[in-house]
Amino acid sequence: MEKNEGCWVKGEDDGEEGNNKLQIWEGYVDWRRRPALRGKHGGMLAASFVLVVEVLENLAYLANASNLVMYLSKFMHFSPSRSANTVTNFMGTAFLLGLLGGFLSDAFFTSYHIYLSSAVIELLGFVILMIQARSSSLKPPSCDFATASTPCEEISGSKAAMLFIGLYMVALGVGGIKGSLPVHGAEQFDENTVQGRKQRSTFFNYFVFCLACGALVAVTFAVWIEDNKGWQWGFGISTAAILVSIPIFLAGSPAYRNKIPTGSPFTTIAKVLMAVITAPCVGRNTSNAVASIPTSPSTTQTTEADLMEAAQSKALVPTMTAELRFLNIAATKKSIHPALECTAEQVEEVKIVFRVLPIFACTIVLNCCLAQLSTFSVQQAATMNTKIGSLRVPPASLPVFPVLFIMIIAPLYDHVIIPFARRVTRTEMGITHLQRIGIGLVLSIVAMAVAALVEIKRKRVATDLGLLGSDKPLPITFFWVALQYLFLGSADLFSLAGLLEFFFTEAPASMRSLATALSWASLAMGYYLSSVLVSIINSATSTSKHKAWLSGGHLNDYHLERFYWLMCVLSGVNFLHYLFWARWYKYRSTRQLAY
Template sequence: MSSQTRIQDKFKRQMEEGHQLERWEGYVDWRNRPAMRGRHGGMLAASFVLVVEILENLAYLANASNLVLYMSKFMHSPSRSANTVTNFMGTAFLLALLGGFLSDAFFTTYHIYLLSAVIEFVGLVILTVQAHLPSLRPPTCVTANSNIPCKEVDGKQAAMLFGGLYLVALGVGGIKGSLPAHGAEQFDESTPQGRKQRSTFFNYYVFCLSCGALIAVTLVVWIEDNKGWEWGFGISTATILFSIPIFLSGSTIYRNKIPTGSPLTTIFKVLVAATYNSSITSSQRNAVSSMATSPSYRTETSEEDNAGEKVPIQSSSKGLKFLNKAMINTPGHTALECTVEEVEEVKIVLRILPIFACTIMLNCCLAQLSTFSVQQAATMNTKLGSLKVPPASLPFFPVIFIMILAPVYNHVIVPFARKVTKTEMGISHLQRIGIGLILSIVAMAVAAMVEVKRKRVASHRGLDSTGPLPITFFWIALQYLFLGSADLFTLAGLMEFFFTEAPSSMRSLATALSWASLAMGYYLSSVLVSIVNNLTGNSQHTPWLKGHNLNHYHLEWFYWLMCILSGLNFLHYLFWANQHKYRLTRSGN
């Protein structure tokens, strides 16, 4: 008898002797065996995820934060550089939905991370090779000061550039869609301690994002600007490769949620069934209505939590009554018959979508950190003593602030809020998101005033001047601080909100909505820039945001427009936040 067979027999005997009570229902280990209490999951398992996130975000942000300058200087595409960056970053975050969907439906978050890391590694290898070999890039521009434009990247060079970029985007999307959910799945939400640890995990997940970003926007960006882009891409390549064995080191203690099939199938079936049954008779409608409001209905409307216990779904069935029609048994259409639980799960998803939509505008504001804010800083005095700071290193300021604020929030603000409010969370998820939205409004107002000051200095020297303006780049840091604070409050709150509120069969996909909001924000930024330029450009005026010299832009007007739109968006958010009822009352919200 082989050793493997003996181990399997021993495991079976343990199951027969009653040790099955120690299992995590619905979870397996890395060998696809039942995950066991005390052996799998917990903060130690989640710690591997936090370390990996530092490396992963370093690899991604090291290039994304400086990509606008790479596109304009080395690929000679200044007019399209801002939109190229926002489209790349938007695609990366939008693909998180694919990673989350695959994690819920067919694979575990464990396997999706490993596959995505390999894909990102391949994309970075392609970009590194292109940055290293001059023959794979457009020729050096020697006519920068003449009227002859530089040759932009095209043909095979463009195919290699965008092929590498979007392989990276695919890998980043898969990682963002699987890694946070993988870490959050390690905690036992049937106990207050487990729920508090999960909340701590999300706070420190953002902290680790910032740690990776700090290294990226300081050390790696400096290397890219002073040693060459092949070094920057090379560091990112090595970093993502190094993250894989670190992630694998925690394999023996991870607990991995068993995929339960496509969550989109459930959503589609309920919507189709409700639509098909919309012509039911009044007697049938009354039967469904009485069932939806009866105590027995609420008792059977439940799902299994991480501990295998039945947890009542607390969301009221008084809303979205149209979906109740999906529960009518229509003769001859058994494939469309939906259970009470399936209908309630779809209602939960539909209730969190307005909150998701309200965060897109905030992320549109965040998109400016990677585009116009970098271009602003490039026109200013970036010297810090004898050290010249690269413009792409400006995120250093919000990153440091987040790294300080995240532990303070978790260990000081939240405990104090718990004592004051007498609730488990202290500050609810929706309150936290709302604070972030307010900070984004302030950030855009500050950005507009700083741009007015920068333009005033530029006008004294001449708007066509190309040298650094006699104004310190520290002024730009103000808008970075406010937007960084907004990001901390909103991103961590949003991820935990989606993970907690979503049905267990859709948690990875729901958590990925946090990144999809970022994606929509970047896309919205590109759309707004195009719309503003089309509306403001005519025979007598130049567009607000177009040209080869930032001093001729009306960037301050654009920032005021963003401020107004953000204010309207906050009012929209208040309406939906006040309407929302938390699904799990035991979470302390």
């Protein structure tokens, strides 16, 4: 392998294997930066290490994120709305930083190195949070909202700084891992074979399955530990999970094939856009390389280089698609500067980015709905009867219902539903990525309608018993709230797996990490949108006679059912918007299977 960017060099001991191009994965290296070899690197074995690591990573993250709203309100004395916004901002930042992890994986480092550095940063963040949770001097004075005569003192100053430094170090680590780990696993398969593509599809399905496995331990065992033994133990579980995941990931190093970074994808995008913008500025005689070639060489001075340039320009035109044809100018017209000259391949790569962005945008409202699972839904359950017999279930353990459903349906989907769909449709995908995402959007609409009806029932019980302003648990089982968890969990299964595979398979090879990170960026934007909506709704509904919908010291003071109905309507409008773009979108290729 030739030297690439001054970093990636063929090893001296590669011998005959290095000279046999049939045995080398072109564009990939092993962990020692030697050429990756077929039969030795990549495959399901290498991807299996990634799946095990994802179980531990998601366990570490969700062990705290799913219950963080209770920690902030009970121990840091945040109000319900501020607790919810702090959690959504934290989780939104974590997922948005997945774009940074994806960018660095594509441009400068391998996904292998991005994962390792991100895991260390997340580990340090959990250590900081564990130390703070363990020491009472690093938290505000103890206070009970129900009995306190004055408002409880919120955390502030250096104590608050310690809290947020720990949280956002975790967010940075999570972002780097989310932006690199799924792509690292997907890159272990040969996309040039049907078997490799099928294995890659299976990997994405089981990646979501492993997310659920980690979440199951997080929302049951870890949450119980936090509520009954103390949050220092909860953060300790997360610390231990990340600490164990690092050597497991390293154990797979001899089997990994690591994609060589090809430079910043933003450079290609900026180059094409600048070429399009500046093309009209070029004079008429030089605006089109083809037109500048005279028809009669005897009458004008024409060099051989000019003729070759014209021939190349003509050859580029048929290779470019008709969609977004205004971008074709970048390759068919002469630029004002040689550095802005683009190839047809670069133009097509940028077109792909433009085509997937509307699909990305249509999933933000869905993830805004999912954000409620970590905020208001937990607070709803906390006001209800959470006992099953003599066992008290922590409210943050409610996600166990969608998690169990995902763990059942994910293998069933991969081994039964997809093979059947392939035979019926006679296509390699069976059920397309966009169809899976569409199913998730429909389920989110149903989930918000169910959530609104459950909140109406909960408030009616509180009103009838005169418990609106009381912290006494309502005599209504928390299983009612589990319904919205079930629908939203199902929506997450279909949408997340579909998005991850959609962005990975449709994106150019040089942009795959960044494109796949859009799945997590959509989650981030959903969490941010949730915070923005809460602020906008409170501002719009607050009058001199009426309180804002989502304000007050107790959840029973809120008009949460109205918020859920609004989310239901927004989700319905968003689905119609999605249908337009999904019908417009054309896949890069539709491969037919032979049976």
